Amino acid sequence: MSASSAPPVPDWLRVPADANDLVTSVWPATAERDDHGVLRIAGVGADRLRDTFGTPLYVLDEDEVRAHARRTLAAFRAATAARGVQARVYYAGKAFLSTEVVRWVTEEGLAVDVCSGGELAVALAAGADPARLGFHGNNKSVAELDRAVQIGIGSIVLDSWIELERLSAIAHRRGVVQPVLVRVNSGVHAETHDFLATAHEDQKFGFTLAEAPAVVARIRELDSLAFVGLHCHIGSQIFGTAGFQESASRLVDVHAELLAGGDVPVLNLGGGFGIAYTRVDDPTPIEELAEGIVEAVARECEVRGIPIPNLAFEPGRSIIGQAGVTLYEVGTVKPVRVSDDLERVYVSVDGGMSDNARPALYGAQYSARLASRVSDADAALTRVVGLHCESGDVVVDAEYLPGDVAPGDLIAVPATGAYCFALSSNYNYVPRPPVVAVRDGEARIIVRGETVSDLLARDAGMPPADEEGTA
Template sequence: MSAASSASTPVPAWLVRPADANELVAEVWPGSARRDDDGAVTVGGVSAVALAEQYGTPLYVLDEDDVRLRARRTLAAFQSAASRHGVSARVYYAGKAFLSTEVVRWVADEGLAVDVCTGGELAIAMAAGADPARLGFHGNNKSVAELERAVEVGIGSIVIDSLVEVERLAAIVAGRDTVQPVLIRVNSGVHAETHDFLATAHEDQKFGFTLADAPAVAARIREIEGLRLVGLHCHIGSQIFGTAGFAESASRLVALHADLLAGGDLPVLNLGGGFGIAYTSADVTTPIEDLATGIVEAVARECGARDIPIPNLAFEPGRSIVGPAGVTLYTVGTTKPVALAASATRLYVSVDGGMSDNARPSLYGAQYSARIASRESIAEPALVRVVGKHCESGDIVVDAEYLPADVEPGDLLAVPATGAYCFSLSNNYNYVPRPPVIAVRAGEARVIVRGETIDDLLARDCGVTALTNEGIA
C-alpha cells in the first residue's frame, strides 16, 4: 500500500512502509537498543524477554546510561555556547517529564540542577538528597504550604506566576532572616509550532505575565525586602525542532530585560526547554549543540544591539534528556483485522496497557513507533494500530505503524521514546495498576519505582473491610 494518504487509506502521509519491520531506528530508540542472537530486543544489555519474565508487563524500562549521557551532553553544549560569550549557563532537568529519586541522583551526578513544580516533586527531589540551592520551583498555583516549604528548605529560585503569589511570598518572607531569589515568568507571545495544549507562551493561557504587565510585577517584587528579583523566565512550548521560535522569543525577552535593568540588576535569563525528540522515523531532530549555539547567539545579538551585558543563562530540558531513554514493554493479547475499504485493511493489535500508562496519544494525538520485542520475523510488513485494553475508543497506543504481519497473541511489543510524560501522566483508569519502572545498565536491571498491585488499589477504598486470596471477602 502506498504511503501517500487519501480519503480511502488509513496510512498517514509521514508513515513509510519499511523494508524491514524488525529494524530499530537509531534516532527513536535508546543508544543501547539492539537485537540479540535470538532476535529479542535488548536495552542496556538486558533482554526484553528476560525483563517481561521477571517483572511482567506493561513495564517501563529506562536506560540509565542513556539518561546520563544526554544530561552530560546537554550541559556541555549550553556551557560551551555560553562561555564563548563570556557568561555561564545552568541546565535544570525538568522533573515533570519523569521524576524519581534515582533520576534526580543521575542528573545531579552529571551536573544538572532540577526544576520542580509541586510540593510532591519538591519532596522527591529532597528525598534524593538534592541540594535545595540547585532547585527551581515552577507552577501557576503554588499553595501557601508549598511556598512555605520551598522557602524553608532554601530553594534556589521560585518562578513567580501571579500577583497573588507575590503577596503570598511577601507574607512568608516577612520577619525571616532570608532573601528569596525569584524570577518572573513572562509570555513572550511566541507560539511554538506544536499542539495547542503543549504551547505555553501565547497570551491566552494560564501561565505567567504578558510583556506589558511584567514591569509592574517587577516593581512590586523590588519593593519587598525579603525577595530578590534575579531574572526573567519564558517557556514557549514543547516538542520544538529548530531555533527560530527561541530566537524570536529571546528578542522580546531581551527588550524587556533591558528596560528592567533601570530598576536594578537582572543576572539571569531563563529560556525554558521544550526541545523535541524523535518519536517516529519521520521526526528530524536538531542536535543539542546546534540548539545551544543558535539560542545563545540569538541572545548575544539582541544584547549587543541594545549595548547591554549578556545575562547568565538557564535552560530547562526534560523530555530531551529522559524521553529517548525509555521503552515500554507490552504483551499482545488479541489481534483483529478490520476492513476499512475495498483495498484497505488495518490490523488492530491489543496490548495489556494503554491510556493508563501512556495518555499522550489520547491527550495530544501523539504519534509513537512500535516493534515486536520478543523475536524477529520474515513476514511482510502489515499496517497496524496498537490499542490498549481500556473501555475507550480513543485508547490508542500507536495510531499507525508497520509490524510483521504475523504479530500474534503472546508476542512482546516494545514502544520506544516513552521515558518522558508516560509515567508522569500514568493513572488507574478502569482500575488498572500502574506499571513499575525498571532501570537497566551494563546488563543489570533494578526496580526504581515499584509497580502497583490490585491490593494497592483496594487499600485506598474505604469500603473494603477484608481481603482474601480471591479478592474481596
C-alpha cells in the same frame, strides 16, 4: 485528532524495508537484537525483563539519561562560555521523576525543576541540593511555598500578583530573602500542539511582557524578595531555533528596561526541545540549539549595548524521552477491513492509555517493534491498542509490523521516557506498571508497580484486613 478521524494511513508513514529494524534516532543507543532476534536494552533482553518483572513495563536506560544530561550541559556551557557568561540547565521533573533519576541528573551536573509539593519532596528525598532547585507552577499553595522557603530553594518562578504578595509574606515571616524569577509570555508560539503551547497571551501561565516592569518594581520594593531574572517558556517538542530567537528578541527588550532599576543576573529561556518519536522526526542537535539560542541572545544584547546575562535552560523531555521503552504483551490480534483496498491489523496489548495518555491527549505518534523475535513476514499496517474500554485507547496509531504478530509476542514502544509514567492513571482500575532501570546487562526496579490489592487498600469501603473473608 482522534484515531477515528485520522486518515487511515498517515502521509508520513512508509512501508519499511525491514519491519524489524531499530531506527537509531528513536531508540536508546544500546538498543539491539541478540542472536535470536530478541530486543535488548543495555544488554538486558526483553524476554528476561518480562519473565522477571511482567508487563506492561517501563524500561529506562540509565546511561542514555546520563549521556543526554552530559551532552546538553556541555553544549550550553560551551555556547555561553564563548560569550563570557555561565549556563544552568534544569531537568524537568514533570517529565519523569523518581529519586533515582534525580540522582542521575544531579550527578551529571543538572539542576532540577519542580512544580508541586510532591515533586519537591521527591527531589529532596533524593538528596538534591535545595539551592539547585527551581519551583514552577501557577497555583502553588501557601504550604508549598512555605516549605520551599524553609528548605532554602534556589529560585521560585512567580506566576501572579497574588503569589508575589503571598511569597513575600512567607519569606518575611521566616526572616529570609527569597530569590525569584518572573514568568512572562513573550507572545511567541512554537509550532506544536495547542495544548502544549505555553506562550499565548490567553493562557494560565505568567505575566504579559507589558506587565513585567510593574511586577519587578513591586518585587524590588520588598525586603523579603530578590529579583534575579525573567523566565519564559514558548512550548514543548520544539525543533529548530526560530521561535527561541524571536522570543529572545522580545525578552531582551524588557531585560534591558529592567536594568535601569537594578541588576538582572539571569535570563531563563525555557526549552522544551523535541525528540524523535517516529523515523521521520528530525530533532535539532542540542549543540546547534545551544549555539543558535545563545547567539540570538548575544546579538540582541549587543544591539542594545547591554551585557549578556547568565542564561538558564529547561530542555524538558530531551533528557529522558529517548531513554525510555515500554514493553507490552500481545493479547489479541484482529484484522479490520478499513476500505475495499485497505486492511488494518489491530494488535491489543496489556496496557494502554493508563500508562501512556499522550496519544489520547495530544494525538501523539509513536513507533513500535516486535521485541521477542524477528519475523520475515510481510509488513502489515497495524494499530497497537490498549485494553481500556475506550475507542480512543490507542498506543501506536499507525505502524508497520510483521504480519504474523500473535498473542504472546512482546511489543516494544520506544521514546516513552517522558510524560508516560508521569501521566499514568488507574483508569478501569488498572494498576500502574513498575519502572525498571537497565545498565550494563543488569535490571533493577526504581519505581515499584501497583497491584489491585494496592488499589483496594485505598477504598474506604473495604473492611480492615483482619476482617476480610468474615461473614
